Amino acid sequence: MKTIESSKVAVLLAGYTAWAAANLFRGFSPASIPLIVLFTLLGISLSTSMFPLIFACSLIGLISPVLMPWAVLVSGLLACATGSAMKIRITGFIAVASTLWLIPVSSSIPLIVIAAASALIGKKHLRCFLIPAGFIISVFFTGLPGSLITEPVIAGSTIAAGALSYDIPEVNTSRQEVLLPAPFEGTWVVWIAIEAGGVRDSIPMMAISLGEDMLFLQSGTDTLSFTMIPGDTLAITLVRKFKPFNHSVIHAVAGGERL
Amino acid sequence: MRNIIRNHFHSFAMAGFGIWIFLVWRLAGMPAPGFFGRIIPAAWLIAAILNGQRQRGRWFIPMALSFTAGAWLWMLHQDAWIIAAAIPVAGLISWGISISLKHRFRVIGAVLPVLFLSLITAEINGDEVRFAEQSSAISGISTERFSESHFRSGDINREEGHHTPLFPLLIAPGLLAGDAGLRIIPVIIALLGVLLLAKLTNPGIAVVVALLYPGFGIFGLAMTGWLAVGLFTTGVLLPEGRKWSAARFLIALILITLKMRYLGLATGILLAEYACMPARKGKWITPLLWIAGGALVLVLDRYLLNGMIFWTRYGNTGAINLMWTNIFHRPLDTIFHAGWSLFDPETGLFIRAPWVLAALSGLFIFRVKHPLRFKRLFIPSIIYWSFLIVWSGSSWHGLPAPVGRMFVPMLPLFACGLSSAWKERGTRLLIILSAGISALVIVSPICRYNYADGTDSIFSLMGTVSGFSMVRSHPIQLAAALLLTILILLVLKKAERLRSLVFVIIFTAVFLLSLNSAGYEAEDMSPEIVQGARLYPYISDPVERYFWFNSRERMLELSEPGQSILLSGVEPGDTLLIQMSGRGGLLSIGADLITVETPLIELPSLFLSVGRTTRTLPDWPENRLMEVFKVSLDSHDVENGTVRISHHSGPPVYMDRIDVSEESVLR
Numbered sequence: 001m002k003t004i005e006s007s008k009v010a011v012l013l014a015g016y017t018a019w020a021a022a023n024l025f026r027g028f029s030p031a032s033i034p035l036i037v038l039f040t041l042l043g044i045s046l047s048t049s050m051f052p053l054i055f056a057c058s059l060i061g062l063i064s065p066v067l068m069p070w071a072v073l074v075s076g077l078l079a080c081a082t083g084s085a086m087k088i089r090i091t092g093f094i095a096v097a098s099t100l101w102l103i104p105v106s107s108s109i110p111l112i113v114i115a116a117a118s119a120l121i122g123k124k125h126l127r128c129f130l131i132p133a134g135f136i137i138s139v140f141f142t143g144l145p146g147s148l149i150t151e152p153v154i155a156g157s158t159i160a161a162g163a164l165s166y167d168i169p170e171v172n173t174s175r176q177e178v179l180l181p182a183p184f185e186g187t188w189v190v191w192i193a194i195e196a197g198g199v200r201d202s203i204p205m206m207a208i209s210l211g212e213d214m215l216f217l218q219s220g221t222d223t224l225s226f227t228m229i230p231g232d233t234l235a236i237t238l239v240r241k242f243k244p245f246n247h248s249v250i251h252a253v254a255g256g257e258r259l
Numbered sequence: 260m261r262n263i264i265r266n267h268f269h270s271f272a273m274a275g276f277g278i279w280i281f282l283v284w285r286l287a288g289m290p291a292p293g294f295f296g297r298i299i300p301a302a303w304l305i306a307a308i309l310n311g312q313r314q315r316g317r318w319f320i321p322m323a324l325s326f327t328a329g330a331w332l333w334m335l336h337q338d339a340w341i342i343a344a345a346i347p348v349a350g351l352i353s354w355g356i357s358i359s360l361k362h363r364f365r366v367i368g369a370v371l372p373v374l375f376l377s378l379i380t381a382e383i384n385g386d387e388v389r390f391a392e393q394s395s396a397i398s399g400i401s402t403e404r405f406s407e408s409h410f411r412s413g414d415i416n417r418e419e420g421h422h423t424p425l426f427p428l429l430i431a432p433g434l435l436a437g438d439a440g441l442r443i444i445p446v447i448i449a450l451l452g453v454l455l456l457a458k459l460t461n462p463g464i465a466v467v468v469a470l471l472y473p474g475f476g477i478f479g480l481a482m483t484g485w486l487a488v489g490l491f492t493t494g495v496l497l498p499e500g501r502k503w504s505a506a507r508f509l510i511a512l513i514l515i516t517l518k519m520r521y522l523g524l525a526t527g528i529l530l531a532e533y534a535c536m537p538a539r540k541g542k543w544i545t546p547l548l549w550i551a552g553g554a555l556v557l558v559l560d561r562y563l564l565n566g567m568i569f570w571t572r573y574g575n576t577g578a579i580n581l582m583w584t585n586i587f588h589r590p591l592d593t594i595f596h597a598g599w600s601l602f603d604p605e606t607g608l609f610i611r612a613p614w615v616l617a618a619l620s621g622l623f624i625f626r627v628k629h630p631l632r633f634k635r636l637f638i639p640s641i642i643y644w645s646f647l648i649v650w651s652g653s654s655w656h657g658l659p660a661p662v663g664r665m666f667v668p669m670l671p672l673f674a675c676g677l678s679s680a681w682k683e684r685g686t687r688l689l690i691i692l693s694a695g696i697s698a699l700v701i702v703s704p705i706c707r708y709n710y711a712d713g714t715d716s717i718f719s720l721m722g723t724v725s726g727f728s729m730v731r732s733h734p735i736q737l738a739a740a741l742l743l744t745i746l747i748l749l750v751l752k753k754a755e756r757l758r759s760l761v762f763v764i765i766f767t768a769v770f771l772l773s774l775n776s777a778g779y780e781a782e783d784m785s786p787e788i789v790q791g792a793r794l795y796p797y798i799s800d801p802v803e804r805y806f807w808f809n810s811r812e813r814m815l816e817l818s819e820p821g822q823s824i825l826l827s828g829v830e831p832g833d834t835l836l837i838q839m840s841g842r843g844g845l846l847s848i849g850a851d852l853i854t855v856e857t858p859l860i861e862l863p864s865l866f867l868s869v870g871r872t873t874r875t876l877p878d879w880p881e882n883r884l885m886e887v888f889k890v891s892l893d894s895h896d897v898e899n900g901t902v903r904i905s906h907h908s909g910p911p912v913y914m915d916r917i918d919v920s921e922e923s924v925l926r
Contacts, residue, residue: 010760018766026774055691062769064773065722074329128324132279144333147336157790169337172290173288175337184823185821243288245286
């Protein structure tokens with residue numbers, strides 16, 4: 001018993017030291033505060049079956065600042081749902097709440113409600129049913145949690161022998177806008193071939209905009225061409241929000257030539 | 260009916276989870292529903308069928324809930340769905356390990372669901388295509404894709420590749436089923452290898468070895484690694500005694516026939532055989548007999564088969580020169596290559612396969628318990644690794660072929676080590692980390708490959724870059740990695756007393772790995788910074804960079820109008836330190852123009868002339884010296900906190916790295 005307690009303390013200290021080192025070397029970020037709660041959770045969940053998953057989440061959070069909120073939320077919800085001791089479930093709730101406080105995400109209310117309810121309900125089986133049930137209900141009524149501000153992604157470009165080509169990532173509900181900036185010199189004719197799908201209706205699903213011009217397109221394939229000058233940016237925007245059983249996705253390839 | 264449900268409750272739960280994955284994927288609108296959203300539930304249904312009446316383990320509910328929570332949160336980050344999808348795949352690996360531990364003779368069933376996922380997600384790579392083309396040419400079995408042979412660098416001619424005909428011949432029957440049959444025989448070979456490892460250790464260990472790196476990287480793929488594992492393990496399992504020496508000699512010969520790389524392993528098998536022989540009169544004759552046997556095979560190959568197997572491929576004395584150079588002319592470099600083979604984030608053994616650390620700690624116990632078997636495993640493995648490094652030098656990793664394949668022949672040694680360290684808690688933790696890596700590779704198949712450019716595919720997926728790399732770091736940094744590894748080994752060895760220190764060390768290692776020095780590496784500059792510029796060489800294959808004299812990193816080429824680099828967060832008074840090379844190209848940095856001209860690398864006098872031939876280094880970008888150019892920025896150069904760097908005129912300019920310094924001493 002004494003060994004387990006001292007191990008817990010060692011794990012807690014290791015986690016806090018890693019957190020301090022990360023902030024010392026990479027610069028302090030308030031968004032890293034939930035990571036302290038995650039390391040606390042790691043320490044007190046030692047010797048439980050959820051420990052390996054929380055450990056994996058801790059490593060993801062430590063390696064990747066961008067995936068850190070995701071790692072903390074999954075760990076927190078996992079602790080709320082499966083933690084046998086009240087202190088584990090409460091720490092899990094604090095992990096969820098502190099993440100949502102510092103990094104606001106859309107549809108965060110169901111997360112808080114489910115985490116709080118799970119932390120307070122003592123019966124394990126009830127909790128195991130509550131989480132999936134809450135998941136289904138919240139998806140239907142409020143949608144999935146997602147970032148409040150979805151930053152547009154800039155597509156990579158290469159120019160070889162006067163020919164321009166863009167490397168465009170997939171556009172979906174987690175990456176809703178991709179920007180194609182014009183080269184900073186010369187006038188370019190740019191073509192773009194788009195393939196969009198994953199929806200079950202014919203309502204427009206994307207907007208292609210250049211300057212003040214905007215074109216709404218339905219799912220299917222389209223090829224468009226534009227003339228671009230320095231300072232122009234072509235934007236591909238998914239205008240659909242999340243809807244259950246829809247997998248809205250846009251694939252595009254684009255290239256151009258200098259006039 | 261009630262009995263059936265009660266007896267098979269856990270199988271029904273697994274099948275239910277498969278259906279749950281299918282539904283949640285659609286309910287949450289996760290990407291790739293038509294592919295991953297089908298094959299992962301299908302793999303769970305296969306596992307449910309294979310599970311029978313066995314229990315599913317304590318990990319099942321946390322795993323199922325983690326997937327549910329992950330699927331719910333997938334929109335938080337563009338790559339979060341990959342991690343959510345990897346959770347049920349990691350669950351399948353855990354299931355495979357747990358059922359094979361509790362129920363012997365279930366090895367094949369335990370690996371099948373993950374093998375199915377791995378085969379369906381791993382694209383056929385260049386080596387497999389070459390094997391298939393050779394196979395088709397030798398056997399005359401034509402397929403749609405592989406009937407026509409293509410010449411590749413290193414091949415003897417268009418029909419005969421640089422691979423010996425043995426493996427192509429072995430896999431030929433599979434091609435009767437067409438292109439899709441390429442992996443039929445390799446799958447059978449890999450499964451036989453796992454069965455042999457199960458015989459050597461136990462079924463659970465064999466499943467771990469098959470489903471985790473390095474074995475997982477080419478498990479079931481048309482590559483020779485698992486055949487080598489099978490042959491090596493057979494050699495170890497053969498009984499002791501004089502009459503079995505001939506069988507081991509045959510195994511050594513087959514290994515060399517399979518691939519030159521296995522010469523070290525074959526030599527080790529024979530050395531171990533000699534070391535394990537009891538002292539007796541005339542013992543010294545045995546190695547002479549082996550040498551005579553080897554010479555006879557070479558003579559038969561030369562005069563009967565026209566050198567088809569060995570002489571045409573291995574008759575190159577340049578390989579011996581290369582080994583001589585690696586040992587005597589650049590011993591330090593060779594030692595560093597050995598170090599990077601363990602620690603490089605892209606392809607190092609311990610990074611992709613942390614469980615090997617536990618296996619190494621177990622070898623101390625294994626050596627005491629089974630000294631003879633330890634010799635038979637350790638000697639060939641260590642000679643194989645040394646030969647690989649000395650023979651291949653900086654190209655020891657064999658990239659861009661699947662990461663970790665070079666370590667596959669050492670699996671029997673690691674398996675035995677792991678069997679001795681199995682019960683330690685730290686071991687389980689390292690296995691779980693390794694299972695996570697295999698699961699990520701299945702869900703993000705691009706992570707199976709790397710290009711030796713300092714950018715690891717798994718780190719990139721995590722949105723981070725490691726500053727620690729064989730192509731970027733100073734080799735002295737290996738000392739830190741070595742120190743941490745020794746600490747982990749010590750802790751695992753004394754696990755009872757020092758168990759919790761494992762976490763301290765793992766956190767430190769992970770933290771150090773994810774540290775990246777401030778600055779901009781050419782390969783890692785985001786599209787927000789670079790517009791239009793390409794990386795040189797234009798293809799990512801590291802073979803293009805194997806023989807570069809300078810750094811083997813790719814460089815950013817600025818050569819045309821429209822290509823530019825936009826550095827933000829700079830202020831007037833800052834200094835840019837740009838590592839670049841060129842033949843006099845003019846670069847525009849803000850309002851300034853600078854000429855980039857760096858000299859050609861000077862060849863050592865030894866290489867300048869050989870006989871009557873005078874060697875001159877071609878004026879290629881990689882042969883120009885990289886120099887650091889210091890550019891002080893003033894208010895004319897910086898606009899809204901951004902400075903633009905672009906090509907102005909003249910020959911192309913090549914960049915490796917940009918640092919921004921605020922220190923006035925540089926001005």
